[in-house]
Amino acid sequence: MTPQARILVADDDPALCLLLRETLQDAGYEVTIAGNGDELVRMAQDQPPELILVDLMMPLMDGFEAIRQLRNDTRTAHLPMIILTARSTSSDVVTGFDSGADDYIIKPYDIDVLLARIRSHLRRAAQLPVRNPLTGMPGNVLLQAELERQLSQGHQFCLLWIDLDNFKAFNDAYGFARGDRAIHMLAHVISETAAREDFVGHIGGDDFAIVHFGNAPEELCKQLIAQFDKQVRSLYDQRDLDRGYLRGIDRHGVARQFGLLSLSIAVVTTSARTFTSVDHMSQVAAELKQAAKHISGSSYVVDRRQSAPPAPDNSHERRGQHRPEALLIIPNEALRATIATTVRLQGYRPMIATTVVAAQGLLARHPAPALIITDVEDPAIWKLWRTLAIPTPLIAIVTDEAAVQAAHARGATAALIVGENLGDLTDQLLLHVPRAAITETAERQRQNELIRELQARASRFEREANEDSLTGLFNRRYVDSCINDLSALAAQHGQPISAIMADIDNFKQINDQFTHMLGNDVLRTVADLMRQAIRDHDVVARYGGEEFLLLLPNTPLTVASAIAEQIRTLVEGYTWHRIEPRLVVTISLGVAEQQGNDPHQMVAIADQRLYVAKRSGKNRVEQ
Template identity: 60%
Template sequence: MTAPARILVAEDEPDVGMLLQEMLAGEGYDVQLVTNGDQLVRRAQEQPPDLIIADLLMPLMDGLEAIRQLRNDTRTAHLPMLILTAVGESARVVEGLETGADDYIVKPYDREVLLARVRSHLRRAAQLPTRNPLTGLPGNVAIQAEISRQLEQQSVFALMYVDLDNFKAFNDVYGFARGDRAIHLLASVLQEQIDPGDFLGHIGGDDFVILHFGADPEALCQRIIRVFDERIRSLYDEADLQRGYLIATDRYGVPRQFGIISLSIAVVTTYLRSFATVDEMSRVAAELKQAAKQVSGSSYKIDRRSDITPASPLTDRRSGNSPDALIVCRNEVARAAIVATLNVRGYRLLIADTEVAAQGLLAHHPHPCLVVAEVIDAASLALWQQLNHSAPLIALVHDQAAAAAARAAGAVAVVWLGNNPLDLSDQLQTALTALASDPE
């Protein structure tokens, strides 16, 4: 037997509230009655109903503020909400609809009209997959609706797309049950780290969305990454943790080493730019997420362009015509110098700090046109050799033995790693110029 729909009514006039409760209960609904906006918010958050009816004018907190708070709470953002208003309050009705109400009923209300609207909104809500079945978070329909609502209100917010890297390999090795645990872990971390009032949704699979209304989305990204990177290790077998990677096949059927699951976060904000539609904002986010996934380990990319910013290299590369260059370098300062040098040359960069991390990048971009990799000994050349020497190698070396091993293996150039980033950049520029003039 199906449980009756639960309706939460907020009405401060006792006679009106009791009449509403009796009328709805008579139709078979489970009705709860509260008398102010504060009680409405608390009750809805504790046990979300199927539908909310709220009077506009109430003590402690009016209906508009209550609806605004409930729309900004992931537990209640998807619920159908109706407002009760008196005749002649058209301006308040408009304000209520813009705040997030789905419909309105004018007092004194017509019994049949009210019941018809309640049935209509409950039926529509039941037909929409508003909740993700795995996490219970608002699903794709609710996410799209919430982003649209915030854009229509010209809100200032950051849209953050979060997903897992190396998740397929994790699923392949450990099975879908443990994969679901990884998704639950990410959902838990996100729920803990977002600010009060932020919206959290689960698109599906390992993809999540946050609408962040604070002023510092970068700090939120850093918190999420720090906590997630600590906790995800608990889902790995100890032997795999000690080794530092899993062995699985990529989408092309090539066996590879995949590092510990990490996060890629794309952040698009309305701080400096305006967006007309959800699709427009989502396209920029997808572009940023792709850029984040070209860096090994947990990373985030924030769109800092404004409405008056001319086209940047990020937007110019949407066509996918830029050649891929794989960078493998443990030293952060040296890696930054290499990135800056290759960026100027127009490469799309795949950035890793170890050979294992590079394997994860190659699983999605298996044919780089250039490899710039740190060579410590002959074993360090294994990654390039797996590519069958299809891309020229510029070897980064610390000593003569590594330089000799790289030259013997066929490296087109040797660049010495020292303490001076400018010197490193100059060496790399020379090697790239020579490569461009003699690609063979």
């Protein structure tokens, strides 16, 4: 038995949960309880246990579906899962195993038998797998053994640490099933690109490694990036490819635009320096990977430092120093390189982006740059700048005197004209970019990180309270809290306000025929289509199940009806066959404009008209 192994029990019977908790705790296990299938999935994903006991008949989501979702999630796919249920027909048993269960125990159960089976599954799980369960590639244990062998024998080789950028945003937008496809695709690209004699491994999650024995690691990096950037586009919906980004929430709770999946590659070689251990080599690789992640898009960083005699110990002077970051948003390559070199000389760590979307991805990881230097031709630059939590100096790079005046009018700290001689620009930058202060102590840095974490946590809690976790739309709680304010504001300014109630047609049949996971994909896609049709000041929410509510300030009934028809057309015309060849999805909508002072009456009328649309044949707008 694994001491203090954590077992997650999912059952909607409180008495049985109490009995299981006491029994398992007496046997030396830590026990957590989930009251339904949805709670089980969320708890297992947030903090994976060592083993799961799950009942089949639970509210919100049954045990079969919960197990299927956990098996499709890379964080929980490897966990032992035991069904504990009173349902004993052979069809239930077969369905349980087909869903991904490892064992099936029928109530009433024998406690000694239950404990023996738990011990057996935990023993089997404790035997570390030598291959990653998702990709089948050699896992972390074999990778470490290979590195130790090569270092001990003194062979020359390169370690390539490969990491996916923007993977969380991709998972949040498309779900874990498509996230797994991205992992499989990267594994295939690595296997096909690496030389036959190279060792390739899947460290875990979205991290891979290649132990490369050739003399051209940079060429290998270029080939990996070229193949990945070419193939990754097939994983995206066409509307997202056309737009060039996904909408998502970063780990600080800030809404951002995330670019396409890309690669950050760190290259460490034994040809130039000596490594004392695998831990030493992996620390250097981690440092280089962070440098690569400061560059938007697919990139690689090679360690070119030479081994040298130990330097005098000045750790008391260096300890805790932190280089502030400068965000560069410059499309021109030569100009970008010149500015990056200058800010490095001034003591900054450059974060390099070519577009505003790429800059959003960098800010998701490093949200507080000390300085921004940017080409201002894209007006979205100014909006991005004003979303920063901390006021940040902005130096605008412009082409003429008129653009200088415009940049100053928008609040730029400085505006520098770039000409043909980039040396002149360097001189200007040295005058306007202050020398970076790298005196922040480790304790001060930890305090700042704690403050940022608390701010992010508060923002996340507020967002989670008002957001539907599946679609990213507002939820009913948010609508109930804001509808009276929107109505009062409309009355104050003498403006109309309208509501659209929408419901996906035949959604239960879609779930029954194609599974709930596909139904979730339909809900997310419909939510994205609604976002395309609305304006910045409109409110769209998932009102419950497959029902959506849109509140449209300063919008008369005729305009609201046109927006509803646009949504209906977008849903009907979407290429659903990409999700499932037999899938057809339509939507019915009811529209109402507020008459009087009661916005809830407006919603009720829109709901009534929705059901008129349903009874009249569906796939229509009723006003």
